[in-house]
Amino acid sequence: MLSVEARPQPSAAMSVVSPLLALALTVAIAALLFWLLGRDPARGLGVFFVEPLSTRYSLAEVALKSTPLILCALGLAVCYRANVWNIGAEGQFLLGAISAGGVALWVTTANIGAPRGVMVPVVLLAGIAGGMAWAAIAALLRDRFNANEILVSLMLVYVAQQLLNYLVFVPWKDPLGFNFPQTKTFVATTLLPNLLPQSRLHVGFAVALALVAIFWAFLFRSWGGYQLQIGGLAPAAARYAGFSARASLWGAMLISGGMAGLAGAMEAVGPLRQLTPHVSTGYGFTAIIVCFVGRLHPIGIVFSGMLLSMFLIGGELGQSRLGLPNALTGVFQGLLLFLLLACDTLIDYRVRWRRAAPAQEDAQVSAAGAS
């Protein structure tokens, strides 16, 4: 019979194999799904998993969409390592976009003549502050009132979306925009410079990669990062060592809020150049998957961010090439996380095929008794 038994130590190899296994299973289920939908599975898989990487333009798009995912996921990795369950990165992302967009809009309408080298950092800092402020609400309520940060941060996503809707439908609406819920297009001095000519890829991608290195150093080579993670792994030990649980709560929340805010800001003054109700296509939620698939590790997050960005592009291609609904991406994303969690069991446990296990035990017992 099959039996699951605990490994003496978690398997390091399995923690790398598990995401790959989960991906393989997702691809297999995807193929099955394409077949059930009456499409050629090979063609479907090609559109979803190969075509996004095939041309220079689509590669640039993959990098573009991976930027907000990587940024949000880096912050979330810090949070989850500290055992702080911020699942409202989506809301913090929106607040980042709102704050950055607000500043950019003000610069646009008030005709501020500052150069790009000044304006872009100001706009991005506004975004970071917005995301931090939104996360701070959850941190404050947790700290002062013991309110569950999962529920508060999630509720704040809905509040943030309504706030954005209100702003673009009422006070910030472009008077010349044919009554569409959108702001004016931001003036060029507030927009992120391009990274790659003839594509939409902006410098945010380079910033995200630089931040990967910084987060790696923070998590694994700094005293602050160490304290934060001990608080998550062993709260009692952290208390004993005098590490402040409040400091890790606030630190983790503000870092992840700031990162999500930065991602939102870059989206607003990057590819979008204006605010609409659809600033985010669920980046903050997808980032949670990116974070787990990337093993809460900055380097892993780069790969998983690219992978899930590929899913997003694949979904768009699937819609235009195969007439499949774009929502298929959401199915694959959720499936991937689900299968990953299942496969992660293999890190701590191994599955063994044992025949007549009870009899063996009896034999050992009697042998022990005889000696």
Added chain:
Amino acid sequence: MNEVALLIAATIASGTPLALAGLGLLLNEKSGVVNLGAEGMMLVAAIAGFAATYHSGSEWVGFGAGALAGMAMALMFGVLVIWLNTNQYATGLALSLFGAGLSAFVGINYVGKNLGEHSTYEVPGLAQVPFLGEAFFKQHPLAYIAAILTLAIAWFLYRSRAGLVLRAVGEAPESAHALGVPVRGIRLAAVLAGGALCGIAGTFLSVVYAPLWVEGLVSGRGWIALALTTFATWRPARVLAGAYLFGGVTMLQFQLQSEGVQIASQLLTMLPYLATIVVLALISRNPTWIRVNMPGSLGKPFYPGA
């Protein structure tokens, strides 16, 4: 006068799905398992129930399909969490994300479809009483069922032997295991019950309350229902009261709009979410109160024989 009666009736209608889901999650959590996938289960059940009602013409077939869909989702969660000992938060979150994607995908062909009139049940005699009849006794049958179910669950938890076993599993799984109670089986049963009730709640939203399908129809009610169990300090009657309170807040926004209050609709839509945050903070303020009432092993995995 009549307006107030209609407002009360609308409050009950809007509170009913929250109550059903909240009661399901209460059973779920009494066993020591917290399922953050409520939103996903409700979404998948909402579209399953909507589709079943649309094709069969009977909303009761729809409710059956919704309950089954909720249970199927809960089963995926339960196997992972109970047998593979995965992290409950992460797994529930995965279920919510998966449910959002799956329901959007399946639901595409049902956007804009109409179901026609749904049934209401007038309680004989009482429905004709002025004011009270209008306010309380012309509801969808499930509104009455939700209220009765609250009593039934309260009786089950605190007056029946099976309820005692369920609470024991949630409070001290190791002790229950030592007494020969099948902890994992009971946890799975509780998770499935939670899924079924969340499924019925989701179907109520798409078939009775809305009644239509749009992507993300549940719009956070699964999360509000999760918050409800904490507000209610895991007591059935308080779950029901809390559900009506939030139903009332939701209705308040429509009432304010219809009275021409000069507040943008987007800001009014925030109300139920803000109310959830405020009440959650107020109730959680006293950590001892939460700790005393919370099932002892909530969120912690159980390893038999460890």
